[in-house]
Amino acid sequence: MDHQRYVDWADDRIVGDSRKVVLAFLVVTLLFSAGLGNVSTNAGTSQFTTGLPAEEAFSQVNDEFSPTFSADTGNTQLIQKGNNVLSKGSMLRMLRAQKWLQEKEGLRVTSTSSAASIVATQLDPTATTPEGQIRAVESATTTEIDAAVRRAASQSPQFNSLVSSDFNRGSASASATLGLVVHEVPAGISSGSGQGGSSPLTGIQQQAQFTVGAAGHGSIVVFGSGILAAEFSNVVVDSLILTVPAAIIFILFFLIIAYRDLADMVLGLIALFMAIVWTFGFMGLAGIPFSQMLIAVPPLLLAVGIDFGIHAINRYREERVEGVGIDRSMRITTDQLLVAFFIVTGTTVIGFAANLTSSLPPIQDFGFVAAIGITFTFLIFGVFLPAAKVELDELRQRYPIPTFAQTPLGSEGSRLGGVLRGGVAIAERAPVVFLLLTLVLTASAGVYATGVSTSFSQDDFLPPEDNPDWIMSLPEPFAPSDYTVTQRTNFLEDNFDTTQSGQATIYVEGPMRQDSTLERIYRAGDDPPDSFVRENGRAASTSIVTVIQDRAARDPEFRRLVQRNDRNDNGVPDDNLGEIYEYLLDSSSRDRALNYLGEDYRSARVVYTVESSASDAEVTEDARAVADDFPHSATATGSIVVFQAVTDVILESAIQSLAIALAGATAFLVLIYHVLEGRPSLGIANMVPVVVTVALLAATMRLLDIPFNAITATMLAITIGLGVDYSVHVTHRFADEMHEHDLVTALDRTVRGTGGALFSSMLTTVFGIGVLALAVFPAIGQFGILTAMSIAYAFLTSLLVLPSVLVVWDRLTNQRRPLRSLFDLDWSRPAQTTESDD
Structure with missing residues (x-):
């Protein structure tokens, strides 16, 4: 297949019709922006359990085994704390809170109960309403109330479950107690094992908080799945508000260093903005909700977009400093980079799309959206940015637009170029020994990584109980919400016997x-x-x-x-x-x-x-x-079984997506290099640093005690996608240089030219994505750390390991060199660029 004619056609559009191309892309951006307002949010654990056999059985159990024609119910907990919540005054506050909630029509309360109401019925067995129970407690003496508390403790198992574990029967005192409120809610929301997402209980419980505040005087707080769902959603928003500005600051700082020209940097930023708008606009038009998983998409698009942008501008500058004209420089640039960008996009899409094989819908959505976003990024940075750069430089020739540094990064003689050449120096002297050491390191890391744990729990989606003081001291709108869910969950676990035993359900059909x-x-x-x-x-x-x-x-x-x-x-x-x-x-x-x-x-x-x-x-x-x-047919289910099923699927997804991404990316590269260079084995050489990167990252997860959870399960496949990005740029540039230069010169020109762009994009994306560690959503923080490390590893392996791999590859595939030359120490002799049978 003659791919060059397609590249030439794209060159003609980019250079010859640059203004039309720019306008067309701006129009498409406006079209996609219409979908931004349709992007909804979906948060919590319930999104991960949908579709699993254990969850489907659990839902059927909840649907079938309930009183016929009964309405669904939702529960709210009233948490009361104090020196003695079983004193007369404290119990009256709880009973008044119950009364106010029952009288509030919008709360749809069907019943309430509490330790105070149980004590009240001990005082007056006919007191079956909150009003009667309030009268019973008000008319009782302290001695009578203490005696009623002791009777309740000996006669009512429910009473003991509603008072804290420090309950003292002798003094009839406890530091905390629970009240339970049952609401009638629309059908369907009380079933399922997951938490999060939108729920009618959210509004009900938020209104209940306001109502109880008046009755409880601050000693009673409201807690329930609706408040939990609201905080799940707030975590997503607050994480974005906190991390996006920090990412922008880091990205701008490093882009200034990389571009060293204001106008060029503005073009790069516009292209990044367009990639985000296209991707999220597509989500809105396609009806894909924004979940915690998708928080990682913007940083990933920035990582690939920044890399593409710096490479495009840097490669163009390499030609311009040689005195080549605008049109010719851009044609040379796009001739090379359109192919390289296409290879990177193909392998990256394969890495992300491997997540479509997961049984978990949020991971499937992540893989799909990330793959679409990377495709958009390829079009914007491969076509729009070069066309816009042509227009900009032509305007510079006619108008006095300020122009700053226009030299490429890593040019010969620069300090950076000397540092980047380290991998070539190793490849010149002892490539086989170095690769054997790398093999030992990779194998050791892989064995060590088998101990990475897997988890899935509600805690993975909760903010920390206490955010650092510096985060809480940030001004609006950067300061995160005052989260209470984790604190209250921990309080319940520490003070009430709510976890003494769990349940497992067997659902039988037949x-x-x-x-x-x-x-x-x-x-x-x-x-x-x-x-x-x-x-x-x-x-x-x-x-x-x-x-x-x-x-x-x-x-x-x-x-x-x-x-x-x-x-x-x-x-x-x-x-x-x-x-x-x-x-x-x-x-x-x-x-x-x-x-x-x-x-x-x-x-x-x-x-x-x-x-x-x-x-x-x-x-x-x-x-x-x-x-x-x-x-007959029996299925194990229940909350415990469902969550464990998700844990199993997470590990399965991580391994499966890793295998598919590795196999898919390798096959794609072998095919591409066969078409482009007639040397399919170059695709295998291209994957060596990627495998090393994956092994190092997996070992790092174990070292840092970061498990595979609902968010980090995608990391290995993503590492392949991002790792191939770096190695493809080196390999493809090397293949081009080998057409005109000897082996060492080709490597040297590759790492000085492409390596400089890789270094800039690595720094920018490592710090830009690393700021996700600031997210109040812990799993996203872990994801940011791992993504930043995977990019750093990919950069290092591409510039340190890949040169030696390419040297050995040349010796193995070059028919005019004897195999024993593999161990020669003199690598400076020109290589014969003959075709091989590969």
Whole structure:
């Protein structure tokens, strides 16, 4: 395929119709800007669980096993703190807060409860409303209240769950207590295991905060999933507000050093702005919401855009300082860089698009948007920027536009050029030894990196409990919100027995009337695994079997029915199960039965209590093993299982996307270099520094104790995309120089010319992306650190490792040199540029 004719056509448009090209790109920018207003946000953990089998089963469980025709409900917690929240005054404040919330029509409160209301009913059993409970407490003496608190503690398990762990029965005191408010909300929002996103509870709980503030005098705060969702979204916005200005400052500083010309820098900034507008405008038009994952897209576009921009201007200046005219200089530049940019774009898109294989929708969205954004960046910096540069320099010839330094970076004789030549010096003397040492380092890093952990939890999406003082002292609008979620979550975990045990659910689908179905469900609890709580040697559980047993214990007629159909006298019916179910559904146990049995007798759920000390991985593995013993089709689910499923998918996605990105990028480079140079093996040489970079980054993750989580799971594939960017520029420039120069001269000209641009873009993007470490969203901070390090590693390996790789590649593929010349120390002899069979 003759690619040159396509490049020549693009050259003609860029140079000959530069003004039309610039106008066309500005018009497209206006079109994409129309989509900016349509970009919505999506935050939290719920976006990651959608579509997983365990989550789908969990949603079905929530949908099926609830009272028929009942409205969905949402819960709000009232957290009260004080010297003694069980004193008369404190309990009255809690009860008044409950009363005010119930009276507020917009809050849709269906019921409230608290330790104070339980104590009030101990004082007056007829006090069933907040008003009556307030009167009961107001009329009681301190002695009577303390006695009522002690009775509540001995008689009510709910009371003990609502007071803090420092509750002292003797003094009838505690430092914290909880109130629970139940709201009726639109259908569908109470199910699922994830948190975040938009929710009707957000507005309800924010309004409840205002209402309770008047009643609680600051001692009672509101907490719930709606407030959690709001702070998830605020974290995204605050992270952008804090990091984008800092990134701009760093980028401007280094761009001034790189361009050293105001007009050229303005062109580069305009092109960067256009890349962002095109990408986010496309998101708005395509209906793709902005999530925490996509916070990383702008820095990635800046990384590639800055690199493209500096390379384009620097390569153009190399020709201009030789006295070549504007049009001719730009044609030479685009002849080389359009191909290089295309190769970089192809491999980078492959690296990002590898994330489309993930089972997690946010990671898929990230891969898709990043791939589209990089494609836009290629068009803007490969076509628009050169055309705009032609227009600018032609204007400079007619008008007195200020012009500053126009010399390329890394030119011969400069200090930077001497430093950049370090990799060539190694390649001249001992390339094989150096590559063997590099191989040992890479292998060691790869083995060490196998210990990188994987995690997925709500904590990954929460801001830190306390931001540094300097961040909180920033003026508006840079100061982040006053986050409370992490503080309140930690307070609940530290002061209440809310995590003593968890649950694992088995969702069963099949004909529940079939004989022995209940017997098999019952036997699945025999000899439970270690992570399951035991009761009398069996797994502690609730199910339709326990509902039947409880009913049989209270109802003689039902007990006789069960006994007639129980073959082995273990209290579990084996025959005529339809008759058993019909009896239950016609009794007062109907609602409880429907919590565990589908109304059409085609599904059931069994809820097992699990040990609090067991890890999510242990619980999930054991729950799946128990599900295998169930009749029909059984799926292990529940919040613990769903979150562990996401953790498993994150690791799977990281490994899978890495393999696909490596294989895809290598195949693409082999094909491209076969088409362009007739030397496909050059594509393999191109990938060597990328592999080294990936191994070093993975090892760094373990060293810094940064796990693969929902955000960093994409890092290895991204590293391939960004790493190839640097190595392609070196390899492609080297291939061009080899047509006219000997091996060492070609390498020298490559690292001085391309290396200078790489150095500038590396510094700019490392600091520009590194500012993500300032984000109040911890996972994004980790992502920024890792991305900056991957760029630094890619730069170092491209200039230190790649020259030796190219020298060895030349010796292996050059038919006119004997293989023993691979170990020659004299590399200065001109290489023969004959075609090889490759």
